[in-house]
Amino acid sequence: MKTIIHDLNEKYEMILKEKCQKIISANGKYAPCQGCFGCWTKHPAGCYMKDTLETVCRDIGKTDELVIITENCYGAYSPSVKNVLDRSIGLSTPFSTYRGRQMHHTLRYGKKEKLTVYAYGDMTDAEKETFQYMVERNAINFGFQTFEFRYLESLDKSEGIN
Amino acid sequence: MKNQRFFNRKFVPAAQIRRLWKGMVISMKTVFINGSPKKKLSVSSYLLGIVRMLVSGEVVSEQVRNQNDHKRVLENIKDADAVVIGLPLYVDGVPSHMLAFLKEMERFCLEHDIRLKVYALSNGGFIEGRQNKPLMQVLENFCKRSNLEWCGGIGIGGGVMLNVLRIMFFVYLGIFVLNVVFAGIQTGNWLPMDAVQHFAKQLGIILFFNLGVFFHSLRMSIAINKGVGFGVKFTRVLLPSFLFILAADFFFVIISIFQGGIFKGWLAKK
Numbered sequence: 001m002k003t004i005i006h007d008l009n010e011k012y013e014m015i016l017k018e019k020c021q022k023i024i025s026a027n028g029k030y031a032p033c034q035g036c037f038g039c040w041t042k043h044p045a046g047c048y049m050k051d052t053l054e055t056v057c058r059d060i061g062k063t064d065e066l067v068i069i070t071e072n073c074y075g076a077y078s079p080s081v082k083n084v085l086d087r088s089i090g091l092s093t094p095f096s097t098y099r100g101r102q103m104h105h106t107l108r109y110g111k112k113e114k115l116t117v118y119a120y121g122d123m124t125d126a127e128k129e130t131f132q133y134m135v136e137r138n139a140i141n142f143g144f145q146t147f148e149f150r151y152l153e154s155l156d157k158s159e160g161i162n
Numbered sequence: 163m164k165n166q167r168f169f170n171r172k173f174v175p176a177a178q179i180r181r182l183w184k185g186m187v188i189s190m191k192t193v194f195i196n197g198s199p200k201k202k203l204s205v206s207s208y209l210l211g212i213v214r215m216l217v218s219g220e221v222v223s224e225q226v227r228n229q230n231d232h233k234r235v236l237e238n239i240k241d242a243d244a245v246v247i248g249l250p251l252y253v254d255g256v257p258s259h260m261l262a263f264l265k266e267m268e269r270f271c272l273e274h275d276i277r278l279k280v281y282a283l284s285n286g287g288f289i290e291g292r293q294n295k296p297l298m299q300v301l302e303n304f305c306k307r308s309n310l311e312w313c314g315g316i317g318i319g320g321g322v323m324l325n326v327l328r329i330m331f332f333v334y335l336g337i338f339v340l341n342v343v344f345a346g347i348q349t350g351n352w353l354p355m356d357a358v359q360h361f362a363k364q365l366g367i368i369l370f371f372n373l374g375v376f377f378h379s380l381r382m383s384i385a386i387n388k389g390v391g392f393g394v395k396f397t398r399v400l401l402p403s404f405l406f407i408l409a410a411d412f413f414f415v416i417i418s419i420f421q422g423g424i425f426k427g428w429l430a431k432k
């Protein structure tokens with residue numbers, strides 16, 4: 001199964017919908033994580049905030065492949081995309097283990113195949129480096145076996161997303 | 163000598179002159195921005211508090227929890243010389259609400275030609291301080307875009323445990339005071355050595371775990387007071403990772419029992 005998270009407008013959403021089983025529109029119409037860990041300790045794999053991201057961790061946890069299309073923000077995801085990721089930590093359990101020789105949480109839904117991130121918008125070389133590193137770290141954190149980071153020169157090339 | 167060289171430079175930015183002037187006449191202003199969404203007892207507030215104690219001049223504490231805080235905080239940094247941003251590490255990076263704030267801050271600083279020195283204090287739940295590295299890079303990129311001076315920061319591992327230790331300190335202190343009072347009333351001895359020794363031992367352990375944090379916080383405060391760069395440093399709770407993992411597992415079991423999650427499909431695939 002493949003899931004796409006994107007912060008593009010509806011025009012692109014129509015195109016992207018055909019390329020995956022599940023699409024998450026990072027439209028910013030939801031609250032940021034409050035850091036309570038309730039999605040581990042109180043109501044596992046769910047958030048106390050009843051908006052569209054209440055159970056988004058389940059969708060992301062169950063997918064084999066995750067594709068993220070985001071505007072660049074200092075070599076990181078746009079705030080609205082990062083909001084979705086922050087609200088997704090329920091895909092892990094509160095238990096800890098070693099992964100990539102460092103401490104991480106065990107995965108509620110097991111390992112996933114691939115994380116691909118396409119970033120668009122003005123981006124410096126330093127930001128590209130940061131983003132590449134960020135995606136590598138995120139892949140380990142969320143339990144993806146492989147990852148790929150790509151810079152999109154222009155959004156028209158998002159046609160090439162597969 | 164130093165000032166001589168300073169003024170000989172062809173281009174002396176207004177902000178630097180202001181800083182020099184303020185340094186001589188009135189005090190420097192440093193704003194501590196807490197980027198944790200937690201209302202109270204955030205680890206970031208603890209870390210910012212340590213550095214704040216050691217920074218001279220005017221110090222101001224702010225917190226950004228949502229958009230409503232943006233305007234107030236930005237107005238506050240307008241005449242500041244330095245900001246120290248305290249951040250929790252969320253999914254290897256800056257929490258989303260703080261990314262939104264940084265974007266606003268970039269716009270604001272460029273618009274008003276604000277030149278600040280930016281320092282950072284970030285902490286993650288995992289034990290390795292190095293896991294904060296991508297976050298530090300993001301902040302550096304932010305500074306470049308905003309024409310601000312990136313002065314580095316401390317990336318700290320084991321944040322949640324620092325919080326538990328802070329709370330334990332006050333619990334131990336409370337017990338110690340009670341011991342002294344009871345001993346004083348019952349035996350007339352207001353300095354019960356066994357209680358003093360016991361408390362000293364507990365204090366020593368807490369201090370030991372915090373040593374890396376205290377050491378780097380002290381060095382960072384000195385850098386802030388001098389107005390110089392600090393570089394990016396990583397440190398952690400001084401505990402081997404396998405013991406830390408055991409402690410973290412224990413911590414979450416206890417919390418999950420109290421909050422009930424353990425009985426609601428704690429590890430189930432939902």
Ligand SMILES: Cc1cc2nc3c(=O)[nH]c(=O)nc-3n(C[C@H](O)[C@H](O)[C@H](O)COP(=O)(O)O)c2cc1C
Binds near residue numbers: 037141198285286
């Ligand atoms: C949504 C979310 C994501 C997190 N991701 C990470 C992470 O990737 N790495 C890490 O070490 N800690 C992570 N943590 C743990 C926090 O960084 C840690 O609890 C920190 O001490 C919180 O600081 P605060 O009390 O100042 O908010 C995460 C916490 C939350 C709520």
